[in-house]
């Protein structure tokens with residue numbers, strides 16, 4: 001094996017810890033820098049990874065100082081959403097080989113577009129952390145659909161919660177992924193927001209109903225915050241069978257299974273589906289491995305390449321824009337601003353029960369009640 005790729009991490013919280021764990025498990029990276037406004041966050045990483053091979057980071061309280069000082073091959077971005085564009089653009093200007101930024105790619109399409117421009121301008125590869133694209137059940141279902149195992153897909157249905165840009169962005173990406181990365185052609189949605197609900201400093205709705213049409217004719221339906229027991233996965237309704245897909249397994253019903261549900265649990269490469277946190281650990285390790293292959297020129301693209309992350313943000317924003325305009329929205333979406341902000345700030349979607357709260361405030365440290373971007 002050649003030299004390891006040198007990684008610096010910006011924002012050392014929960015999901016960035018999964019990036020680091022994944023880099024170390026896949027064994028092709030060396031973590032050489034950590035940047036966080038919280039010394040404690042970085043100390044926690046040392047406590048968790050300190051004795052692992054490939055982990056020898058310098059710590060920085062200023063992320064710019066880290067990307068200026070270290071010769072990084074890869075920058076990992078694990079701040080809250082509003083930091084994604086800022087840090088991707090700053091990192092791209094310093095020309096690492098690749099950036100892995102967490103989902104949602106950005107809080108609106110304008111910022112996501114700037115991230116694409118910055119990375120193209122500087123010749124930097126950009127991937128977004130929709131790591132479930134790598135799960136064996138997702139890959140198997142994508143292959144089954146492509147092989148015609150359920151006939152023509154009529155509908156893919158999913159349930160979500162905690163914000164369209166947040167939890168549902170993975171599901172929007174999943175719709176496209178299992179349909180062979182089919183583009184979304186239209187979206188129509190309705191949104192309820194009577195409280196001042198935020199998620200990681202981004203306005204979110206209380207409830208949403210989303211309908212999509214994809215190239216090839218399949219439709220997508222997603223209900224958000226109607227039930228407490230939402231999950232990553234979906235039900236696929238074809239004209240010759242059905243699939244019920246979860247991160248750890250899938251169930252198939254078609255002529256070959258005698259019209260009965262048959263459960264299949266494909267194994268992982270690094271972890272097995274019974275392992276705790278399988279969808280993060282296995283998805284993250286394979287996401288890291290493919291990033292190394294992409295950087296080293298062993299493959300031409302990455303499954304999580306940023307245009308897919310862009311399209312997941314676009315689907316979320318298309319639902320909000322449809323609610324704002326009271327019409328079906330055709331993609332590509334023209335509105336670059338975050339349509340939910342537009343609706344609230346114009347008085348179009350009045351708050352009935354005032355008082356701002358953030359459903360991820362529990363992630364913050366010390367006396368912070370908002371993200372760094374808001375506090376500055």
Ligand SMILES: NC(=O)c1ccc[n+]([C@@H]2O[C@H](COP(=O)([O-])OP(=O)(O)OC[C@H]3O[C@@H](n4cnc5c(N)ncnc54)[C@H](O)[C@@H]3O)[C@@H](O)[C@H]2O)c1
Pocket residue numbers: 010011012013014015016035036037038041063078079080081083102103104129130131166200363364371372373
């Ligand atoms: N792919 C997934 O399945 C998945 C799961 C969870 C979270 N996420 C995403 O990961 C991102 C981070 O979420 P989290 O739950 O890990 O957050 P977190 O609150 O646990 O961590 C964020 C970290 O960023 C640091 N930070 C904030 N501003 C900074 C700055 N200017 N410079 C350096 N560090 C800064 C904070 O101090 C904190 O340590 C979010 O965008 C979220 O949507 C993705």
